[in-house]
Structure formats: structure tokens, C-alpha cells
Amino acid sequence: MSDSEKLRAWAYLSRVAEGPCAALLSLVDQIGPVDAARAVRQHSDLPEVLRSRTEGRRHIDRVDADLALLDRLGGRLLTREDPEWPHWRFVELGRVRDTAVPTALWVLGDPDLAAVTERAAAIVGTRAASGYGEHVATELSGDLAAEDWAVISGAAYGIDGAAHRAALAAGGVTVAVLACGIDRVYPSGHAGLLRHIAESGSVVTEYPPGTIPAKFRFLARNRLVAALSDATVVVEAGWRSGARNTARWARALGRPVLAVPGPVTAATSRGCHRMIREGEAQLVTGAADVVEAAGPLDAAAGIGAVRAADRAHRRPTDGLDEGELAVYEALPVRGCRDEDQLSVESGLGVGAVRAALPGLEMRGLIEWSDQGWVRVRARRAR
Amino acid sequence: MSDSEKLRAWAYLSRVAEGPCAALLSLVDQIGPVDAARAVRQHSDLPEVLRSRTEGRRHIDRVDADLALLDRLGGRLLTREDPEWPHWRFVELGRVRDTAVPTALWVLGDPDLAAVTERAAAIVGTRAASGYGEHVATELSGDLAAEDWAVISGAAYGIDGAAHRAALAAGGVTVAVLACGIDRVYPSGHAGLLRHIAESGSVVTEYPPGTIPAKFRFLARNRLVAALSDATVVVEAGWRSGARNTARWARALGRPVLAVPGPVTAATSRGCHRMIREGEAQLVTGAADVVEAAGPLDAAAGIGAVRAADRAHRRPTDGLDEGELAVYEALPVRGCRDEDQLSVESGLGVGAVRAALPGLEMRGLIEWSDQGWVRVRARRAR
Numbered sequence: 035m036s037d038s039e040k041l042r043a044w045a046y047l048s049r050v051a052e053g054p055c056a057a058l059l060s061l062v063d064q065i066g067p068v069d070a071a072r073a074v075r076q077h078s079d080l081p082e083v084l085r086s087r088t089e090g091r092r093h094i095d096r097v098d099a100d101l102a103l104l105d106r107l108g109g110r111l112l113t114r115e116d117p118e119w120p121h122w123r124f125v126e127l128g129r130v131r132d133t134a135v136p137t138a139l140w141v142l143g144d145p146d147l148a149a150v151t152e153r154a155a156a157i158v159g160t161r162a163a164s165g166y167g168e169h170v171a172t173e174l175s176g177d178l179a180a181e182d183w184a185v186i187s188g189a190a191y192g193i194d195g196a197a198h199r200a201a202l203a204a205g206g207v208t209v210a211v212l213a214c215g216i217d218r219v220y221p222s223g224h225a226g227l228l229r230h231i232a233e234s235g236s237v238v239t240e241y242p243p244g245t246i247p248a249k250f251r252f253l254a255r256n257r258l259v260a261a262l263s264d265a266t267v268v269v270e271a272g273w274r275s276g277a278r279n280t281a282r283w284a285r286a287l288g289r290p291v292l293a294v295p296g297p298v299t300a301a302t303s304r305g306c307h308r309m310i311r312e313g314e315a316q317l318v319t320g321a322a323d324v325v326e327a328a329g330p331l332d333a334a335a336g337i338g339a340v341r342a343a344d345r346a347h348r349r350p351t352d353g354l355d356e357g358e359l360a361v362y363e364a365l366p367v368r369g370c371r372d373e374d375q376l377s378v379e380s381g382l383g384v385g386a387v388r389a390a391l392p393g394l395e396m397r398g399l400i401e402w403s404d405q406g407w408v409r410v411r412a413r414r415a416r
Numbered sequence: 417m418s419d420s421e422k423l424r425a426w427a428y429l430s431r432v433a434e435g436p437c438a439a440l441l442s443l444v445d446q447i448g449p450v451d452a453a454r455a456v457r458q459h460s461d462l463p464e465v466l467r468s469r470t471e472g473r474r475h476i477d478r479v480d481a482d483l484a485l486l487d488r489l490g491g492r493l494l495t496r497e498d499p500e501w502p503h504w505r506f507v508e509l510g511r512v513r514d515t516a517v518p519t520a521l522w523v524l525g526d527p528d529l530a531a532v533t534e535r536a537a538a539i540v541g542t543r544a545a546s547g548y549g550e551h552v553a554t555e556l557s558g559d560l561a562a563e564d565w566a567v568i569s570g571a572a573y574g575i576d577g578a579a580h581r582a583a584l585a586a587g588g589v590t591v592a593v594l595a596c597g598i599d600r601v602y603p604s605g606h607a608g609l610l611r612h613i614a615e616s617g618s619v620v621t622e623y624p625p626g627t628i629p630a631k632f633r634f635l636a637r638n639r640l641v642a643a644l645s646d647a648t649v650v651v652e653a654g655w656r657s658g659a660r661n662t663a664r665w666a667r668a669l670g671r672p673v674l675a676v677p678g679p680v681t682a683a684t685s686r687g688c689h690r691m692i693r694e695g696e697a698q699l700v701t702g703a704a705d706v707v708e709a710a711g712p713l714d715a716a717a718g719i720g721a722v723r724a725a726d727r728a729h730r731r732p733t734d735g736l737d738e739g740e741l742a743v744y745e746a747l748p749v750r751g752c753r754d755e756d757q758l759s760v761e762s763g764l765g766v767g768a769v770r771a772a773l774p775g776l777e778m779r780g781l782i783e784w785s786d787q788g789w790v791r792v793r794a795r796r797a798r
Contacts, residue, residue, distance in 0.1 A: 058746060059753075065674075069695075096536070166679055166681070169681070170680060170681070183429055255479065294680055295677030295678065295679075295680060295685075295689060295692070296678070296679055297548055297678055298552060298676055298678075298679075298701040298702065299548070299551070299552070299680055304701075307677060307699055307701050310677070310692065310699045310701045311701075311705070313697065314692065316694075317677070317684070317692045317693045317699070319680040319689050319693075320680065323693070
């Protein structure tokens with residue numbers, strides 16, 4: 035069976051049931067995507083639940099158009115068969131609710147999704163953000179991106195937008211998870227932002243092209259924001275806010291939920307204060323708190339936390355000597371520097387810089403580009 | 417033994433040892449204040465610890481001057497022999513640290529201290545308060561005072577001052593606990609405020625007249641602020657703040673500690689955020705949170721909480737019918753109203769107001785003054 039045949043089958047399956055469908059994935063596990071697609075199309079030998087879930091759309095076949103569109107956009111369709119599929123994140127999602135694992139992901143942007151989300155924080159909050167909230171989202175996201183954390187959010191106005199923008203400005207990776215098709219621009223005012231995210235980060239959705247955003251899709255989308263992240267930070271949220279829904283998913287997944295406090299006089303912080311007071315979120319004042327919460331082993335949080343602790347042990351700069359660390363940190367997240375520049379920025383003599391470079395190169399942390407030394411971005415497999 | 421002789425003995429004992437002295441109180445328990453004062457003065461039959469604690473001051477006898485001064489200020493010296501002594505509050509204090517119970521209290525102001533502190537909240541915080549912090553302290557204190565809570569604080573600049581002022585403005589009772597003699601005006605800029613507090617609330621100190629404020633006395637004073645309150649609210653506090661010391665005492669006493677969040681960009685909220693994050697304080701956004709935290713039974717908090725729950729059951733307005741409650745609430749905390757005014761403010765007809773008044777009067781909740789109906793302030797024994 036050719037890869038292209040499989041891909042076409044997945045594209046069909048991604049559209050035939052709305053959102054995640056455990057029965058569909060279970061059928062794929064049994065007989066493979068191509069035969070599963072054929073069975074659904076013909077409505078033969080289907081379990082009853084799958085029959086009714088696919089009844090309305092089984093005759094719709096937009097596979098050619100969808101894949102041509104995806105090609106034109108420069109995107110790709112990810113499935114559980116790809117090495118880039120963030121498998122272990124979804125294992126946890128499936129454990130919480132077996133109907134929660136997405137069928138496939140339509141993706142724009144180069145970064146390897148599994149690698150990117152290996153160290154990722156969701157930064158979410160109200161669309162009606164205050165200047166304070168946007169400021170804090172910007173600081174948090176910029177600081178996390180500079181520490182090589184991916185920033186995951188929902189591309190909405192307000193907090194989401196500020197988080198994506200700050201990650202981009204810091205030269206970091208940011209992932210926008212949409213509640214609509216990859217070809218839709220929503221919200222329309224974020225057309226430019228979404229384009230920028232796709233250029234250096236990822237735009238991701240489980241919905242096939244053409245799907246319009248809807249209330250229930252925002253809620254379904256929130257579970258992916260939480261699932262792709264080590265921790266979820268709510269920066270501002272009103273008393274009833276969609277951000278609490280994301281936070282609830284994160285909690286169910288055993289991932290830390292953090293909320294930023296604000297003035298008690300601000301309606302935009304009421305949801306955050308409520309979550310902190312009711313023990314649904316930890317209070318967070320800056321990126322260091324996020325790293326601390328997402329990092330260390332927390333027995334209560336289960337397997338996710340063990341993995342997080344595991345990753346915390348594998349920081350790329352572990353074991354560097356003082357000079358190597360100074361030189362490595364003098365290199366920006368993006369962009370290159372020559373030895374003189376590194377000397378100025380690290381405060382070391384050029385000799386010391388030269389002494390530090392080979393060790394960093396050997397560890398695969400830096401490499402020589404045409405214009406100078408650059409950091410190797412471990413997560414950028416593509 | 418005359419009361420005056422006893423009072424003179426207590427005045428002597430209050431000065432002879434700095435701050436609280438368990439050995440001294442234990443001697444008083446054994447042989448009474450007059451013989452205890454004589455024994456200390458003569459250094460006869462004293463336990464070693466008491467001998468050294470009183471060595472430096474036993475020859476100082478300012479009793480006549482102190483009591484004359486107190487008389488001139490219109491104050492009184494309270495001891496464990498007075499019915500007004502807030503005994504059960506200090507029982508808990510003694511349980512935490514047996515050296516923590518004050519020897520005596522020098523008091524200005526009419527309210528009965530035991531009655532006043534039956535339902536009391538400490539509102540404390542940094543002297544270098546922001547406009548936001550002063551605003552929140554004002555709101556909190558005013559709302560609590562209007563609900564007939566006494567507001568306890570330390571008369572310092574910033575949060576303390578705002579809390580006292582707002583309680584006064586709401587016609588409530590406020591208690592200033594000083595770290596110096598009752599005759600000292602500290603801080604000097606609060607001369608007017610302290611005078612106002614003494615007029616309708618209480619100014620309290622364990623230090624004899626003339627004692628100057630000192631760092632260690634502020635810390636000792638904080639324990640009394642916490643001990644006299646059902647809950648301690650920190651409105652604003654820097655990273656290292658004296659308010660945390662008060663909070664620590666409150667925690668040790670099993671009383672709820674609450675902290676007000678603020679912008680994470682404000683240094684004045686860093687101490688509050690730290691306490692919330694580290695589980696030292698609950699997040700509080702308004703007076704209702706304070707009442708809730710101080711009110712209901714919390715098994716973890718022990719006997720203090722049981723007492724609080726007990727008191728919560730004894731709200732004076734329990735059992736009133738709708739009309740009685742409306743009329744009672746139409747009466748201001750201070751000031752009087754005639755039947756026509758009560759009709760306007762309660763929204764009830766004059767007939768309904770007249771029907772409600774006898775029940776309220778019978779329950780001792782209201783009484784007729786020369787100018788109209790007034791609330792009976794249960795805690796005002798004097």
C-alpha cells in the first residue's frame with residue numbers, strides 16, 4: 035500500500051467524523067487506514083457507533099481538493115503513523131477520555147511537532163485582555179521562548195495573540211491550534227499573525243480544510259492546546275472564560291495549571307483569582323515560575339510529571355563549564371555571531387571564547403554557518 | 417486587697433519586664449499581683465529566670481506617674497483579672513508560645529476589648545503602599561466595618577492607616593495595636609488618626625507609658641494584631657515585609673491568613689504573591705472572602721475555627737423575618753432614623769416599619785434614642 039494511498043485515506047477519515055472519534059481510530063488500528071476508509075465509505079461491517087458517526091459525511095470525498103489545497107499552502111497532514119506525531123502527549127489524552135485523541139492534524143510550518151512540543155507551555159486568556167494582561171503575556175511568552183520553550187496558544191485576539199507575537203519576536207517557536215480549517219483565517223484580524231506563525235512556528239488543526247469555527251470546536255480545540263503543553267498558563271480570564279476550559283483539560287492531564295494574578299479591581303483577572311483561590315491553578319508571576327512548575331517531579335501529577343522531570347534532566351546546557359555556558363548564552367536564539375562579537379557579549383577574552391567553541395560544537399549545541407556561529411535548534415528536525 | 421492596690425501592682429509588673437513574661441504571670445497566678453510585685457521589687461524567693469528578667473528594672477517605680485498619665489488620657493490598664501480581658505484569644509497565644517501572653521494592656525477608647533475582638537479582622541501591609549493597595553485596604557476595611565467587623569491594625573503609614581481610616585469612615589470599630597507607650601505618637605504623622613481611633617475605637621499596647629518604638633517591639637506587636645483577630649489580611653507586602661511576620665503568627669494560631677493579589681509588575685504585591693504561591697495565605701479579593709474564610713468550620717484550623725463557626729451561628733440578625741431584616745438593615749451602623757426615614761430606606765410602608773420595630777427592640781437589636789431609632793451595638797459594653 036503506497037504512502038499516498040494511506041495519506042488519501044487519512045484525509046478522507048479526518049473529514050468523515052466531526053472531531054475526535056475513538057471508534058474510527060480503533061478500526062484503523064485493526065485494519066489500517068486504507069481499508070478503514072473503504073469500510074466507512076461503503077458502510078460495510080461497521081460497528082453501530084461508527085455507522086452513525088459517519089452517516090452524514092461518508093459520501094463526501096474532498097480528498098483531492100483538500101490535499102491539493104494543503105500542498106498549495108505548503109502544509110502537511112500528520113497522522114499517528116508519522117514519526118512527527120506527538121504520540122505520548124495523546125496517549126495521556128486518550129487515558130483521560132478515549133474519545134479525545136485527534137484523528138489527524140493538518141499542519142502548516144516547518145518545525146517537527148513532536149520535537150517542538152517536547153518543552154512547551156500554553157499561554158492563554160481572554161480575548162478582551164487589558165493592557166496589563168497583554169503586557170504580562172508578552173513578558174511571559176518572550177521569556178519562555180528565549181529559554182527555548184515553545185509557546186502554544188489559540189491565535190485569538192487578546193492574550194493568545196500577545197503570546198504568539200512575543201514568542202515570534204524573541205525568535206522562538208510558537209504553535210497556534212485552530213478551531214477551524216487550516217485554510218480559514220480566524221480571527222480575520224490575525225491574518226498577518228497566522229502567516230508569521232506558519233513561517234517560523236506551526237499552525238495546527240484537527241479540522242479538514244473549509245471547516246468554520248464554532249463554539250464546540252473552540253472547546254475541542256482547547257484540549258489540544260492543553261495536551262500539547264507541559265503547563266498551561268492563564269494570564270487573564272473573566273469570571274466565565276474559555277481559558278478555564280483549557281485549564282480543566284490540563285488538570286485532567288495531570289499537567290500544571292498556572293494563573294497570573296492581577297488587580298482585584300480588574301474584571302479581567304477575576305477568573306484567574308477564582309482558579310487560584312479554588313485550588314484549580316497555582317499563582318504564577320513570571321516565566322521562572324512556569325519552568326519550575328512544569329519541571330520538577332510532582333508525584334501527584336503522575337506519569338506526565340515524571341516525563342517532565344526526565345526532560346528537565348536533559349537540558350542541553352547540563353554539564354557545560356562556566357566558559358562554555360557563557361559563550362553559549364552569548365549566542366542569540368536566532369542569528370549568528372563571530373568570535374569577536376561573542377567575546378564582547380560573553381565578557382570573555384577572544385582566547386577563552388575560542389577555547390569554549392569546540393566543546394559546544396562537539397556537543398551539537400552550536401555550529402558554524404556561513405556568517406558565524408549559530409545555536410543548533412535541537413527541535414528543528416526539518 | 418483593694419482594687420487600686422492591685423492596679424498599682426499590675427502597672428509595676430507591666431514595666432518591670434520587657435514584653436510578655438510567662439514566669440511573671442505564673443508567679444502572679446500563684447500569689448496574686450500585689451505579692452508578686454512585692455517579691456519582684458525585693459528580689460526575694462524569685463525563680464532564676466524571673467530574677468534575671470527583672471534585674472534591670474525592678475528598682476524603677478513609675479506607678480504613680482503612669483496611672484496619673486493614663487487617667488489624664490482617659491485610658492485604662494487591662495489585666496487578666498478584668499472581664500474585658502480577651503482571655504480566650506490569649507489562651508491560644510499561650511498555647512503557641514507560653515511566653516507570648518501579654519502581662520497587661522494599656523488601652524485608650526471606650527469599646528469593650530473582649531466584645532470588640534469577638535468578630536475582628538486584621539488588615540495589614542506595607543508602609544510604602546501603592547495607590548492600588550490603599551484603595552483595596554479602604555474597600556476591604558470599609559466593607560468589613562459595615563458588616564460589624566472590628567478592623568485591627570498597627571497604625572503604621574500605608575495599608576494600616578488606610579484600613580483604620582476606612583473603618584472609622586464606615587462608622588465601625590477599629591483597634592490600633594502600638595509598639596510603643598500609649599502616650600507616644602508614632603508615626604508622628606498619624607497623631608490625628610490615633611486621636612480619632614481612640615475616640616470611637618481602641619488604641620492598645622502592652623508597653624508602659626514612655627516606651628519608644630523599636631524593631632523588636634514591632635515584631636512583638638504583630639503577634640497581638642494576629643491574636644486579636646479572626647483572620648489576618650495582607651493587602652500589600654514587599655518581598656520581605658513585616659506583614660509576613662503578622663501572617664506567620666496568625667497561621668501559628670490556626671487563624672486564616674489571606675493575601676490580596678495585585679499586578680505581578682508591582683513590587684508592592686510580591687510578598688502577597690509569594691505567600692499565596694507558597695501556601696502561606698489564601699487569595700482574597702474582597703470582604704466576602706474574608707468573612708467566608710474566617711467564618712466556616714475548617715477542621716484543619718482546630719479550636720479557633722470551631723469558635724469562629726460558633727460565632728457565625730450567633731449572628732444577631734438570625735431569625736429575623738423579611739420585614740424586620742429590611743428595617744434593621746435600613747438603620748446605619750451609626751446614627752439614628754425616624755419611622756418615615758426607615759420607610760424610605762427600607763422600601764417598606766410606614767405601617768410595615770412600625771410592625772417590625774417592636775420585634776427588633778425586643779431582641780435588643782435597636783433602641784429608641786432622643787433623635788430616633790438606633791442600632792444597639794452589642795459589643796459596646798461601656
